Amino acid sequence: MSWYSEHGPDQDIVISTRVRLARNIADFPFPHLLDSEKSNELIDLIEENVNKIVPNFFRTLHFQDLSEIDKLALTERHIVSPQLLQDKSEKALLINDDEDQSIVICDEDHMRIQGLYPGFKPDETFDKTHKLAVALESILNVACDNEFGYLTACPTNVGTGLRISALLHVPGLHRLDQLKYIIDSIRRSGYTVRGYYGEGSTEKGQMVQVSNQITLGQSDENLIEKFNTLLNSFIKKEREARKIWYQQRKIQLEDKIYRSQGILQSASLISYDEAFEHLSNLRLGRALDFDNFPDYPDILTLSYLVGVGSIQKLEGKVLSGTERDAARAAFIKKSLANK
């Protein structure tokens, strides 16, 4: 079962927690210095070793074999970043059926071992991802310096090679005009706040992604603990903001949410951006315990399935803009009617 069809802690605010560990193989140059042949050699080596540890757990996707629709759909489910698709060099993705564990091979680093889980669970996400990394290190010659720690292509990842991030839905702080102050304060503490699709992306559906910036000179445990504290405070603030909003502007907020529900249930054409905004409002309605509202995993699944790439994948063909908008509207209508 896909990770996004499962419940998670603090899911009224946190959509997902991600851990990514950067690891490189000592005997190979960094990916941007590898030619196609050498890249493929490395991909095969890693695939082979991963299969020794967890046989038949991952399937392998070679990016050059994927259609544009498939690639787009992968970014829409947050498995790879849109940036990864821009560069055409040899890359591969090992991914399990639940899509909560994956290894990107030959992107910026030789390996990016990823865990992606619903709600806010930094410890569990780290533990699962770290366990796979440790097992791989036992059979692969991973580049590690006694003083600095893991060596990575980009200096910002040197050290633990650990990037932890969480995607939060923060309409309350946004509405109360407090989001920018909180984001500033988070940034001053050495964390990065980004849009829905991570680096370089803009805000979408009042969602932000928070991640650690510093990886050098700290232990994994220390990093996770600090992230935990920071995010719990952020979550608390968003919950308070929603409470104030609902107390002060109850009917206006209900109007906004019920209209979104009405539009999702009735539109015959809907863009991805518009659908996403309304689905975010449904999330908020669910968080406010509105009657008969779909549950978090259903809303998240729907938001993943109606992306520009995903909806074409679902329909099994290339669609024009209007055809996509029609297919998306029909799929949403049907999905919401089934709840």
Place this chain on the structure above:
Amino acid sequence: MSWYSEHGPDQDIVISTRVRLARNIADFPFPHLLDSEKSNELIDLIEENVNKIVPNFFRTLHFQDLSEIDKLALTERHIVSPQLLQDKSEKALLINDDEDQSIVICDEDHMRIQGLYPGFKPDETFDKTHKLAVALESILNVACDNEFGYLTACPTNVGTGLRISALLHVPGLHRLDQLKYIIDSIRRSGYTVRGYYGEGSTEKGQMVQVSNQITLGQSDENLIEKFNTLLNSFIKKEREARKIWYQQRKIQLEDKIYRSQGILQSASLISYDEAFEHLSNLRLGRALDFDNFPDYPDILTLSYLVGVGSIQKLEGKVLSGTERDAARAAFIKKSLANK
């Protein structure tokens, strides 16, 4: 039963047909020259004589006794014009329970005998209204000149004193950008085209009101016949325009109409203007035979009941803007759920 809860011919396009006959009493100066005492004398005289012809058929409303809400509600049901309410002189309205027959006393003329019926039925509307006028002329000394015909306060009504009008819903011609050409051509034929509330009003919900301009030198029958021909051609053009629109932009049109339905069924706050636009779209959906759409009289009744004055009348109290928007949204939601 109110006239607007009944079906009428060509109701896919024509909301209502109205006939208004201006008549003045020979022994009294025109209303703008009457003092309060004389006005009341005239009101009593007309009321008394009307009661001889149709006993207990009309009830009498004295405008100075009406609340602002009551007056507003009367304009929203198209019984009197907004202009009539601006001037504070003594005026009265005789109106029957179905609200399809009425006499305005001491507005611009001593009597304006009105008939208002659903759909397009100029002959029937004229006949019913004219019958009452003829009966009144048999017992009241109505000012009539052998050469000019009926004498009226404003020269544009001299002659037959007959004004016939129809309110049309013309989204098709509007959408195809043909409305302005057709309106120009109607105007050149000596007819007036106005907005939803008649003189001086703006367009609302793609509805226009067409009425004759000339009353002098023509017989009633001739006027009605010409109006009939003109309107039938207008109706035909609108039907063709809708057909072309639906053929060329089926899914976009469906999207527009279903979204309006979705919003009406889900909003917690809605302004009169917004509700009116969406109800107009529902009318169009009904005309296109969309499944389970409310019927014309239900839509018309709803559009009448949710006006700024009418919704306060319905709730039985003075409401703030937000309270009205909330009451309107709740009433619409409930009404549409009951269909």
